Amino acid sequence: MPGQRTTLGQLLRKALGLVALLAVVWAFARVGVREFSRDPQGESGGAAPITLTVMHWSGDAGQREDDIVEGALAQFERQNPGLRVQRINPGDAASFYTKLQTMMAAGTPPDAFYIGSERLAAFATMGLLEPLQPFVDADLAALTPPADAVRLDDYFQATVDAYRYDGSITGRGELYGIPKDFTTVGFYYNIDLFRRAGVPLPADDWSWDDYVAAARAIGALEGCTGSEFVTWPPMLRAYLGTEGLDIVGESFDDLRLDEPEVFAAFDRLRSWRHDERGTLTSGKSKIAEGSTVFLTGTVGMAGPFGRWVVPSYRNIPSSAEGGFDWDFAPLPRGTRLPDMPQSNTVLSAAWAMSSRAEHPQETWKLIRALVSPETQAQLSRLGLAVPTLREVARSDAFIDPTAPPRNDQAFLDAALVASVQAWPATSKFEPLFKSRLDAGLKTGNIPLRQAITEFENDWALESSSPLASGDFEPVDWVLWRNLAALGVVALLASVAFVVVRGRGASFTRAEERAGLALVSPWLVGFAIFMAFPIGLSLVLSFSRWNGASSLASAQWVGLGNYAQLIGHDDRFLTSLRVTAFYVLLAVPLGQAFALAAALLMNVPSRAIGFFRAAWYLPSVLAGVGVSVLWRWVFDGDAGLLNTVLAPVLALVGLTPPDWFGRDAGTFGPPAFALQSLWMVGGSMMIYLAGLKGIPQDLYEAAAIDGAKGWRRFRSVTLPMLSPVIFFNGIMAIIGSFQVFTQAFVMTGGGPGDLTRFYVLYVYNQAFEFYEMGYASALAWMLLVVVLVLTVAVMWGSKRFVHYEGMS
The missing domain is CATH 3.40.190.10 (Periplasmic binding protein-like II)
Incomplete structure (x- = not known):
């Protein structure tokens, strides 16, 4: 009977394997037959549509x-x-x-x-x-x-x-x-607040003097702010256009931000926000900004915006229904010169x-x-x-x-006087301009003059980079294809040599075949979906390719990408510094928190299963949803954390930090490190498994020797748990260098570049600036950094990691 059961089990396994194989073959065959049997003349016998x-x-x-x-x-x-x-x-x-x-x-x-x-x-x-x-x-x-x-x-x-x-x-x-x-663009205004403040409603020919007078009057009302003024690059240029100014001259090599008239216009906008309380929104909030602040009913004007906000604004109840009435006015007329004509821009x-x-x-x-x-x-x-x-x-x-x-009608009238904003071929100009000017105009964490200087330096470095000029030869893909083929042949030959040379007993060979069969889906998947992209990215790291045209257009630049990121890209160093700051905080804090949670979850309790699941659940929740939640928690104006901290810190004469605003350089990475504690469930479960694996007789022996509490934890738990701590630490370091979703959703890397993590910057280069070759070089540089840190940690862990059973 035992032999019969074994035979039936073998037959069942073979039958299931055969069914799986037939299903795969059928799926591929079905697609192949469908594609190759298409009637080029169509079902009706005529020309194919x-x-x-x-x-x-x-x-x-x-x-x-x-x-x-x-x-x-x-x-x-x-x-x-x-x-x-x-x-x-x-x-x-x-x-x-x-x-x-x-x-x-x-x-x-x-x-x-x-x-x-x-x-x-x-x-x-x-x-x-x-x-x-x-x-x-x-x-x-x-x-x-x-x-x-x-x-x-x-x-x-x-x-x-x-x-x-x-x-x-x-x-x-x-x-x-x-x-x-x-x-065209302009300002949406709250009619009810204008009437409460006793100021006339905006006319189609109003001026910036009229705008700021109305903003001041509304800002003086209890609980109200005069206006939201977004600092998006097209809107800043539209604002300058009303004064007959622009940030560039005949070409984008001719920047004019330092001209007295341009600087004065920007400085006036800065002063409205930072020198006159209540005139403009603070620029700190990350949950109520842009068009959404107008929905609160406490902001007199919001803009410059185009028509795209109208669908959401039409959901505002009228005054009779408990909401407020609103309307639209075009961009104000400039005041730099007498009789400045109306101006606008087209998006x-x-x-x-x-x-x-x-x-x-x-x-x-x-x-x-x-x-x-x-x-x-x-x-x-x-x-x-x-x-x-x-x-x-x-x-x-x-x-x-x-x-x-x-x-x-104001939208149509503005179109008759609107102009087209010119932008350079490189898509880097606008993000560079936004990140620097936001720091000087919106959050005010650096002086406006410094923000302009930093932008001009950024643009000068970009214009003089090794990749900005010069003709490069196309990548010889035939050569690389042949090299890849030789590499595959050499790898297969090496594997075959090892298999033949290591041929042993029949049962050993059977185990090897079974092991290879089990791991083969992963190996095939890795070879098809991972090995090729990894090798391709290595080649692209020495190339210039925009990622939007075919690979045939890629140009060989040698070490040009690496020379660019080391000597001509300050944002690379900034992103590396921000990420390193985060890693130094998040890794030890997260591991300590996870270990403490594991110790707590190791306490016998009838409901311990529920608590373990509750601790683990946040680590599998959607990253975007969690990031939106934490953006509200850390909001500088009305966030939950600052609401709790404000009365406590007031006792010692302090105020809560502006986590993602003016104080982002100091408190931005720590905020993300605190958020990472929300997702320590995975590490906690590994620590818990390690704690379960510690022999109880060691604790009994320690108890006999009089060790209790901290002494027992330090002398028994930590040494026996050291391999797990080492593993979790390595994985935490690698994971911490890959922060993306949180920064992308919560801050977008701003203000300026104060929260621009390394992987977010790689994404910016690849999918916003169309520099896939440069992004590949950044990715390989990240690999080198992580590899060096991993090797250093492994080398330094020899004295502290204890493996049971090893002398």
Whole structure:
């Protein structure tokens, strides 16, 4: 019977293995048959339909915008039976550009896609966009122009100019996008607070003097703030534009931030926030900032914002319903010179065509349909933006007297005086500008003059870097492919040699085969999904590649990336310093906390299972959700922690720190270290397993010798637990150098770069600056740093780690 049971067990295992193998073979065979058996003539025997791919994002209108685009595509398919459209919507704009970059790098870009005017120069320089002026001209030159032909004269001129680029500056040259919607900017104001403060409502021709007078009056009201003024780079440039100024001259090599007029304009904005209590919001809050502060009903004005906030603001109850009434006013007029004219800026999105679209004529036909008056009118009713077609913008599709804001006309009037903001081809300029000017204007943790100087130094280093100029040879991928093949052959030969040379008894070989079979899924997965990307990233670390075009465009720069990060990138050193500060705090604090929790969870109790689960649960919760929670806890204005600390510290004449604001350089990393204690459950469970493995007779012997409490812990528990402490410590060091989600969600690396952790900076380089080669060099530098620290810890642990059974 025992032998029979063994045979049945073996048969069962073999049967299950065969079923699993057949399932895998069937899955691959099904996909293969489906792909290779496609009828190129289609089911009807005619020409196969052409499939076009479009990609877009959803704004604050969410599903409603999604439904409108889907409906427009369905109508397009009905009108063009030979065409099919595949729609991709990754979500918000940030996710959209990451997905778009990935698809372009893979050589499968969408045929048509959204593009913001701020990204035009970068995408056009990389050769990713198809010029659209020839399609526009061909339609109008046809004997019978299409009914939906794009006539650029029907558009607001500034919206069209925003998608022209001549290789050096935006606003002129080739046309790369057909604008679908746009917005001018201004301030949304609380009518009720204006009336309480006794100041007149903003007029369309109001000035900055009128603005600040109203902000001061409202700020004097109990519990109120005059205005929120966001310091986003496009808004700062729009503010300067009202004074006839800008931060650059003819080119981006000609910075003008130090000019007296520009500095004075910025300093005035700084003084409103930091020298006049209540005039502008403090800039400290991380949970009530930007457009959301207006929803509280305690802020008189919020901006400069465009039309995109209207859907959320329309949810504000009216005064009669317990909320407040509100409206919109365009940017104030400048006061630097007498009779300064009105000025504004255009922010927009357009449909663009990939330069690698397989069916450009059909894609152009699709773009024409997506910017049609009907589609623009439907999107306009969502309140998100202004139609780019003047006729639609002046219709009731946009101007709706029944819904706020009442002053819809102000958006259209501002478009007539709006200008296009030029941006350089490199996408690094805007983040550099924001991080430095935020520190001087928003949080005020450094003087404005210092912030400007640091930005100019950053830009000068970027412009003079080893990668900024010079022609580099393409990467010889054939050579690297051959080297990789030789490496694989050498590895397989080495494995075969070891297997043959180590051939032993039959039962040993059977164990080896069983072990290899069990580990083979991981080995295959590693070889396919890990080994290749790791090797590729090593090659890319010596290359310049934007990550949005094919690998064939990569250029060999040798040690240029490493020379850049060591000698021309202050932010690299800053991110390394911030991360090291965090590691020094989080690793010992986290391990001590986890060990203490494990000791507590090792106490016998009938409910101990519940408490262990409660301690462990936070470590498996979604990182984004937890980060949002802790952002509220550490908020500088109304956070839970500061609310608790304020009365305690007041007893000794102190105030709570501004964790992620003015004091972020000192208290930012400690705040993240405190947050990391929330997720010590994994380490705690490992410590608990180690405690369970300590022989009880050692404690009994210690008790006989009179050891109690701390002495027993130090002489028995710690030595026996030292291998576990060593393991957890190594893993904690490695994990602490990979902080990303918390910093990305809670601070974005700011203010300035005071919380820009290393991995967040790698992400910035790869997916915001389109410097995938440089990001690869940063990643390998991180590997070196972590490896050195790990080796140092292992070398230093020899005297302190005790392995049972080893002499």
